[in-house]
Amino acid sequence: MATQQGAPSVPFLPDAIANELRLRLSPSARVRVDDAARLLYSRDCWPWLLIHTRAGRHSLRPPHAVVQPATIEDVQETIRMAAAHGLPVVPYGAGSGVTGAAVPTRGGLTVDLKRLTSLDLSLAGDGIARLGAGWVGGRLEHVLNRRGLTLGHFPSSIGCSTLGGWIATRSAGQLSTRHGKIEDRVLATRLVDANGDLRHVPTPHTDALPILVGSEGTLGVLVDADVVIEPLPRARRYRGFLARTVDEALDAMREVLQQGQRPAVLRLYDAFDTFISSARRATAGAAPSSDGLTRRLRAWIDRRVSVSEARRFALNAGAGLLRRTDMAPIALNRAADTLFDGCLLIAGVEEADDEHADASAADLFGLLGDRLDDLGTAPGDHWYAHRYDVSYKQSPAYDSGIFVDTMEVAASWDRLPHLHAAVRSALGDHVFVMAHFSHAYAAGCSIYFTFAGFGRDDDECLTIYARAWNAALAAAARSGGAVTHHHGVGLLKAAHLIDDHTGGGALFDRVKHAVDPDDRLNPGKLWHAPPFDEVRP
Structure with missing residues (x-):
């Protein structure tokens, strides 16, 4: 079928198939074959494809159609129709993933699950809820909070x-030190298999839940899940601490966790991220232990410049330098190492009432205060009030011509300092980089790198992006770290998955062949994706 200039290159779903599908679905379901829908659902928020989009290359391989089911039965009928006509099926949540996990590689039917918002609280007294996979997290938490409950995933x-996207990618929330990751909250799931049949996981005979969680739609389309819920905490205490170095703060974090503390959050920022994110609040009331340039600069900013102005100045200056020379990222990273010192640690507890919160805070803050400078409550309260802001600040960066991305890796405590240094060095040859440490547990912690780069044009941006990611993933593998922690694998990290799970590919192939022998469920993902820099519209 011919398409208009600028329209998707994959043909529409034939009218006969689209009309038959509409007849088989419930009246509230939708089947869309318009260009706007197909282009919209042809990508997620993976920066590799965002740069391509900025360059005018809009789609990898868009779906033949987008199906928006209203019921579980609609999902079943959609998959049966896809099987009958040899079409792939790609599950789709809210499209906020950053690895290309929801990007179609062979067209097919993209199934938008956001309308599956069932809510069964009949077992809430036992701490269990059955929730539809389409719940958007903020709305779900609001609904639970009105009933005095929380999922504990933020x-x-x-x-x-x-919720479905969280389970598909093994998501982690900001308070995972207390609540665990999403795999720690999921008790059971229901999914639709490649034949359109509804399956329960686990069954009385087998527990495939650890394999299903994190499988990114390659083993079935998740439609709902039984999850752990708990009473909404009524009291919280947050506080900031300042360490001289990252290593000093990591030692303090490890010590309190291995002593049995389980705070809501322990979140450590490196020196530059501390300066950019919380300069004024991190130093309010703190007694400087030295009279260095950084502390004088912070004090000057505290008196004269708002935090938003400081952040804007630093980002604009960085973008300007990134444009000037190929050596700019190295120079910027070295300057950050030299000019900025002091690392902010945010710590917090949440409990059922003030009495328990005060007791937990006294234990945790006392241990940290013995090792680090206590900055008081202002940094912690500020972080809590603005903890979601960062997810909505990338668009201006892309509009200015640069690119930004994040990389999350993880390791045991003994490997963490080397992992941090190795990945930061690998990224730093190509992009400007800063990092924070979060999702901390007794055994280890995650590192979350944020980086920005610039090229003379979008094609050079793509080259720099690919070099930075490939160098960083290789460095993580050499350092004994996990190449992903909570963003999933998608197309971005698939070629490096073997570094995380030796022998995992063979296991995945056996499971995949058993449940999806024709490879119709989100094909070309996980173990069978090409190196990401070969993925082009």
């Missing part, structure tokens, strides 16, 4: 990500 993308 990713920074909570306003633009879904």
